[in-house]
Amino acid sequence: MSHLSLLRFHIQSSPATFSPRLGTVSLTRQSENTSLEVHTPGLIASTSRGVVPHLSGDHTRASEAIRWVHVPFESFLELSPPLPTLHPGPYPTHACLGFPPTKHILTMSLRDPADDRDMPPNGNEFVSALCLRGVRKVTPDEWRDYVLAAQPDVLVALSDIPFTSGSYSQKRITKSIERSASWLANILRPLPGRHVSAGATPHFPNVLVHMAGGTTPVARQAFSRSLLEPLFDKEAEAIKPLNNLDQGVAGYTFDLAPLHKSLSPTTAHTATKNGPVAAIDLFSAPPAPSVIEQVVSLIRTSLEPLPATKPRFVHSASSPHEILALIRDVGIDLFDAHWAQRAADIGVALDFVFPAPTTGGVSDAAPREIGHNFYDKQYSHDFSSFADTLRSCSAEQDDKRPSCVCMACAPSRPSEPLKHSRLDEAPPLHPPVPYTRAYMHHLLHTHEMAAHTLLTLHNLAVLDTFFAGVRRVLSEQPEIFSQEITRFEQIYDGKLGVLAEARKTWTEVSLARGKGRLAREKEKLKQDTLGTAVELN
Amino acid sequence: MQFEVLATCHTTRARASRMTLSHGVTSLPTFMPVATQAAIKGVTPQQVEGLGITLILNNTYHLNLRPGIGVLREAGGAHRLQGWNHNLLTDSGGFQLVSLNKFTTITEQGAFFASPFTGEPTMLTPEESISIQHAIGADIIMQLDDVVSSLTVGPRVAEAMQRSIRWLDRCIEFHEKSGKRDTQNLFAIVQGGLDPVLRDECLNEMIKRHDKVAGYAIGGLSGGEEKDIFWRIIRQCAEKLPADKPRYSMGIGFAEDLLVCVALGVDMADCVFPTRTARFGVALTFNGPLNLKLGKHAKDFNPIDSTCPCPTCKDGVSRATLHHTATHETAAAHAITLHNLAFQARVMGQARDSIMDGTFPAYLRRFFADYFGDAGYPEWCINALRSVGVDLLDGNPDAKVVKGDGAKWEYSDTA
Ligand SMILES: [Zn+2]
Ligand SMILES: [Zn+2]
Numbered sequence: 033m034s035h036l037s038l039l040r041f042h043i044q045s046s047p048a049t050f051s052p053r054l055g056t057v058s059l060t061r062q063s064e065n066t067s068l069e070v071h072t073p074g075l076i077a078s079t080s081r082g083v084v085p086h087l088s089g090d091h092t093r094a095s096e097a098i099r100w101v102h103v104p105f106e107s108f109l110e111l112s113p114p115l116p117t118l119h120p121g122p123y124p125t126h127a128c129l130g131f132p133p134t135k136h137i138l139t140m141s142l143r144d145p146a147d148d149r150d151m152p153p154n155g156n157e158f159v160s161a162l163c164l165r166g167v168r169k170v171t172p173d174e175w176r177d178y179v180l181a182a183q184p185d186v187l188v189a190l191s192d193i194p195f196t197s198g199s200y201s202q203k204r205i206t207k208s209i210e211r212s213a214s215w216l217a218n219i220l221r222p223l224p225g226r227h228v229s230a231g232a233t234p235h236f237p238n239v240l241v242h243m244a245g246g247t248t249p250v251a252r253q254a255f256s257r258s259l260l261e262p263l264f265d266k267e268a269e270a271i272k273p274l275n276n277l278d279q280g281v282a283g284y285t286f287d288l289a290p291l292h293k294s295l296s297p298t299t300a301h302t303a304t305k306n307g308p309v310a311a312i313d314l315f316s317a318p319p320a321p322s323v324i325e326q327v328v329s330l331i332r333t334s335l336e337p338l339p340a341t342k343p344r345f346v347h348s349a350s351s352p353h354e355i356l357a358l359i360r361d362v363g364i365d366l367f368d369a370h371w372a373q374r375a376a377d378i379g380v381a382l383d384f385v386f387p388a389p390t391t392g393g394v395s396d397a398a399p400r401e402i403g404h405n406f407y408d409k410q411y412s413h414d415f416s417s418f419a420d421t422l423r424s425c426s427a428e429q430d431d432k433r434p435s436c437v438c439m440a441c442a443p444s445r446p447s448e449p450l451k452h453s454r455l456d457e458a459p460p461l462h463p464p465v466p467y468t469r470a471y472m473h474h475l476l477h478t479h480e481m482a483a484h485t486l487l488t489l490h491n492l493a494v495l496d497t498f499f500a501g502v503r504r505v506l507s508e509q510p511e512i513f514s515q516e517i518t519r520f521e522q523i524y525d526g527k528l529g530v531l532a533e534a535r536k537t538w539t540e541v542s543l544a545r546g547k548g549r550l551a552r553e554k555e556k557l558k559q560d561t562l563g564t565a566v567e568l569n
Numbered sequence: 570m571q572f573e574v575l576a577t578c579h580t581t582r583a584r585a586s587r588m589t590l591s592h593g594v595t596s597l598p599t600f601m602p603v604a605t606q607a608a609i610k611g612v613t614p615q616q617v618e619g620l621g622i623t624l625i626l627n628n629t630y631h632l633n634l635r636p637g638i639g640v641l642r643e644a645g646g647a648h649r650l651q652g653w654n655h656n657l658l659t660d661s662g663g664f665q666l667v668s669l670n671k672f673t674t675i676t677e678q679g680a681f682f683a684s685p686f687t688g689e690p691t692m693l694t695p696e697e698s699i700s701i702q703h704a705i706g707a708d709i710i711m712q713l714d715d716v717v718s719s720l721t722v723g724p725r726v727a728e729a730m731q732r733s734i735r736w737l738d739r740c741i742e743f744h745e746k747s748g749k750r751d752t753q754n755l756f757a758i759v760q761g762g763l764d765p766v767l768r769d770e771c772l773n774e775m776i777k778r779h780d781k782v783a784g785y786a787i788g789g790l791s792g793g794e795e796k797d798i799f800w801r802i803i804r805q806c807a808e809k810l811p812a813d814k815p816r817y818s819m820g821i822g823f824a825e826d827l828l829v830c831v832a833l834g835v836d837m838a839d840c841v842f843p844t845r846t847a848r849f850g851v852a853l854t855f856n857g858p859l860n861l862k863l864g865k866h867a868k869d870f871n872p873i874d875s876t877c878p879c880p881t882c883k884d885g886v887s888r889a890t891l892h893h894t895a896t897h898e899t900a901a902a903h904a905i906t907l908h909n910l911a912f913q914a915r916v917m918g919q920a921r922d923s924i925m926d927g928t929f930p931a932y933l934r935r936f937f938a939d940y941f942g943d944a945g946y947p948e949w950c951i952n953a954l955r956s957v958g959v960d961l962l963d964g965n966p967d968a969k970v971v972k973g974d975g976a977k978w979e980y981s982d983t984a
Contacts, residue, residue: 088903090880450621452918455596474636481611
């Protein structure tokens with residue numbers, strides 16, 4: 033484990049436990065002589081089967097928004113031993129999945145945090161995970177071995193989140209807390225043969241803990257407190273030299289998918305004894321403002337007793353509105369981009385900025401959508417670039433809008449073209465021209481996969497620019513942050529109507545391509561929470 | 570168009586040449602990837618450009634349906650629509666019309682079919698085809714031909730061939746009047762099925778139009794005919810076609826087919842095969858295709874081809890990783906597509922260099938030994954290349970030889 037280096041988190045200013053904060057996460061790789069920095073609040077790109085959906089390696093690397101990736105491990109359970117644990121050389125998971133260690137921080141969790149489908153129950157000594165070949169039981173010891181071999185930069189300790197139907201009894205919740213704490217203790221045991229030099233730890237350096245307790249505030253409180261309790265006897269011996277579990281924890285993580293599911297009364301779920309078979313629900317709406325409020329409150333309950341100096345991660349937030357609320361009311365530092373990437377799957381180009389635009393008389397009009405459903409006919413003759421709120425590479429010099437640097441709005445050749453014979457001449461360089469909405473409309477209706485590639489690159493860039501806008505306000509005018517959020521909420525539709533519309537047209541177009549096509553899309557959604565089926569025809 | 574033959578092989582009929590079109594230079598022989606609907610599936614034009622590819626193909630039939638001529642005109646042509654600044658070729662739409670529409674009927678006026686969107690009766694005439702191709706704006710455009718399957722026999726083959734000649738004249742006339750001759754280059758398509766006499770008649774007539782066309786395509790093949798007949802027709806056509814115009818063999822994409830065609834005098838070819846097979850998880854290599862879905866690749870940490878300059882191999886993406894993602898993630902399709910496009914370009918690039926160097930016969934022998942050495946040489950390739958003076962078995966008389974089409978394949982071990 034000589035390559036594991038400590039993740040450091042520096043908060044520029046943090047007057048209170050629950051307030052928006054500006055920070056920097058840094059990871060120094062001595063062996064590579066590089067230091068990676070991610071400014072917070074910021075984003076983490078989601079992956080499916082180890083890749084950022086729709087992006088080949090050159091695209092992933094070229095995207096400035098992708099600096100940190102979250103890799104669910106469960107799909108690798110198809111192979112025994114799992115693939116990333118087998119890869120030769122340093123940084124095995126980075127190498128295996130094509131994320132250069134000089135560019136990407138990589139977090140690994142066992143389960144896909146966006147997957148909230150019913151699962152067979154976990155046991156005292158295992159978590160039920162899902163791979164193509166069905167449900168797999170993973171024990172805490174196995175998880176420890178896997179991450180020891182796979183060497184992600186950051187890992188999420190196993191935790192017991194019930195994904196079975198129905199409400200949970202007091203007993204079940206207590207059990208969940210106990211299991212999560214004991215599995216965390218397991219991963220914090222000292223590593224075999226790890227040298228404890230200055231600044232290094234005898235255990236895994238960057239362990240995140242998922243904050244257990246579900247929607248029960250008392251349970252969340254109890255779990256947080258259990259992290260701080262001094263351990264005794266055998267338990268203390270096991271995690272020596274740590275005095276309590278929290279000392280070994282690098283940050284706190286919250287998966288919102290199960291919370292949204294529990295707090296949204298409309299969703300009905302059927303129990304499945306033999307493992308999840310349902311496809312991911314394409315039509316689930318974003319949580320209502322009241323649900324977001326409850327989520328904020330639950331997260332605050334968990335964080336309340338804990339040190340405010342550690343980074344806080346949120347997975348599967350579902351709108352910029354929810355993200356802003358969590359920054360303002362909790363002080364969350366990092367968010368996964370799952371929802372924005374999912375939007376790219378269904379044909380939506382995001383188009384929003386923070387602070388919201390001040391021009392154009394938007395206040396009296398109906399709320400703006402946060403993006404465009406390029407399936408819609410209105411785009412078939414629209415030759416403008418993807419976003420109204422961001423400028424493309426062909427914009428006038430005096431254009432004051434923030435620029436979108438994605439490969440759709442500012443295409444660039446990846447490298448010098450290959451030459452295959454000495455007759456080949458380097459083709460002339462042309463000034464880049466942004467891709468148009470009309471072209472996207474065409475590609476979506478003809479089921480061309482390149483549409484999703486360009487949309488993914490764009491959406492990640494839009495979200496990245498959004499976070500940059502948040503950080504700018506927090507740094508330059510923190511006093512207007514709250515009022516800018518209110519203005520953002522007034523201007524942009526928090527129900528994300530454009531996503532609902534796009535889901536509908538996406539399904540229609542898939543169906544129009546034939547039953548087989550739609551069946552393959554459904555099959556894909558049974559396996560992964562992101563991505564679309566490969567177009568075979 | 571400027572077309573300049575730079576070198577001819579001392580043994581075979583292969584030649585290396587430089588073709589200059591409105592969107593730059595393409596050196597020949599070359600393989601053209603197919604971007605049916607104005608996109609090569611899963612890769613961006615910048616990536617295609619990065620692979621050193623300078624000529625791609627769009628399908629007229631598809632673009633006419635979507636996005637339609639109106640959008641193409643507003644966009645300023647297909648180059649602008651798809652952000653492709655290099656050379657582009659469009660077919661006439663005739664082949665797709667016949668292969669995708671069951672109820673197409675051919676009359677002297679044109680091809681009569683029901684619109685797949687509205688069901689309305691629609692006519693694609695030679696003039697209409699050229700007009701659509703003008704709106705698309707490709708650097709090379711194809712005449713509308715009367716397409717019959719290569720397995721058709723009887724008087725229909727002769728009729729289709731003769732009608733293709735008449736339609737060529739109509740295409741030429743329409744194209745000349747349009748004033749687009751400087752920027753768009755019309756190719757004739759030689760038809761005549763598998764009948765050497767009909768082919769000869771068609772060749773004679775089309776060669777008479779030599780000054781009015783920019784190049785010649787060999788059509789009506791790759792439809793399931795026997796390979797032994799296929800190569801003989803290619804040979805007959807390539808031999809007779811004038812040396813000062815490019816020759817384009819339509820629908821050819823297997824590496825062995827490409828190299829045999831090049832040896833017989835063909836300059837250009839296109840096929841969906843390398844991109845399509847990529848989506849099914851098959852990577853092309855100089856040692857034959859690899860089906861990455863096979864269990865034997867699950868723990869193989871080698872790249873597809875460590876000598877390949879494509880982004881996928883240069884990044885060291887392993888066969889094991891591709892095994893994990895292929896057919897599940899579009900990203901895997903993209904990664905293998907990039908590789909397969911680079912493979913096709915390398916096969917043809919090495920052909921160009923070896924023709925320039927006078928070592929093309931040696932390249933052929935080396936390529937076939939690497940590609941088929943273990944599985945066995947296809948007999949038809951041996952025969953075809955012998956006909957132009959190259960004996961693949963030279964110095965290797967005990968090599969395994971297989972009859973039939975001999976396409977090398979890794980069969981699935983799962984389902
Ligand atoms: Zn963009
Ligand atoms: Zn390659």
